Amino acid sequence: MIRAFAVAAVCLTLTILGASQVRGPSAPSKPYVVKTKQQVADIYRELEKQDGNKQFDVAPAQGTQMRVAVFHDEKRENDLFEVHDASDDIYYILAGEASLMLGGTLSEPNEISPGEWRSKSGSGGQRVTVKKGDLVVVPRGTPHQRTVTGKGFSMIIIKVFAETAAP
Numbered sequence: 001m002i003r004a005f006a007v008a009a010v011c012l013t014l015t016i017l018g019a020s021q022v023r024g025p026s027a028p029s030k031p032y033v034v035k036t037k038q039q040v041a042d043i044y045r046e047l048e049k050q051d052g053n054k055q056f057d058v059a060p061a062q063g064t065q066m067r068v069a070v071f072h073d074e075k076r077e078n079d080l081f082e083v084h085d086a087s088d089d090i091y092y093i094l095a096g097e098a099s100l101m102l103g104g105t106l107s108e109p110n111e112i113s114p115g116e117w118r119s120k121s122g123s124g125g126q127r128v129t130v131k132k133g134d135l136v137v138v139p140r141g142t143p144h145q146r147t148v149t150g151k152g153f154s155m156i157i158i159k160v161f162a163e164t165a166a167p
Contacts, residue, residue: 033059033068040070044094044154047072058156067159073098076148081106081122085115086162089138096153097131101145102138119143 035043035058047054053076059068076098083106104125109117122143130136138144140162 040094040156043070044072047154048152055157065161065163067157067161069157069159070094070154071157072152072154073146073148074152076146076153079145079147080118080120081143081145082119083109083117083143084140085117086140088140088160089136089144090158090160091130091134091136091138092156092158093130093132093134093136094154094156095132096148097129097150098153098155099147099149100128100130100136101125101147102128102136102142104143106143 043056043058047056047070050072051074053071053073055069055071057067057069059066073096081101101122102125104122106117106119107121107123109119112118122145125143128136
């Protein structure tokens, strides 16, 4: 009986000690990133100097639920339409002008990787012209395509994943 009482007392003590620990906020998973207006301008100016379409990851996606990158397109025509099943895109236009096709449906979609769809054409969408200072939110599942025919186009893309991106 004394042994049972001692076991019960130990269990009660451990329960009280465990309950008395206060839960606190989580710690940062990665360092924060701050890019000044000048630093962002320097990034897209460096990208403009390079040939072809290119991108620079400001906050890479590995191990997170987001990706932040600066894209620069010299020219982008007849690009594939795309749909992301598990990520949203947010665009902030830094320079230039582009035409976006948003919405509608993909014609003969091809899944190039899990949840990533491409198609040579789409139907029923709306064409929107975007330029410096514009902000565009493309929710997951929305067909979209970008066309650049001018002197170049730069944007920040923020991609928000439904699940943590694989390292």
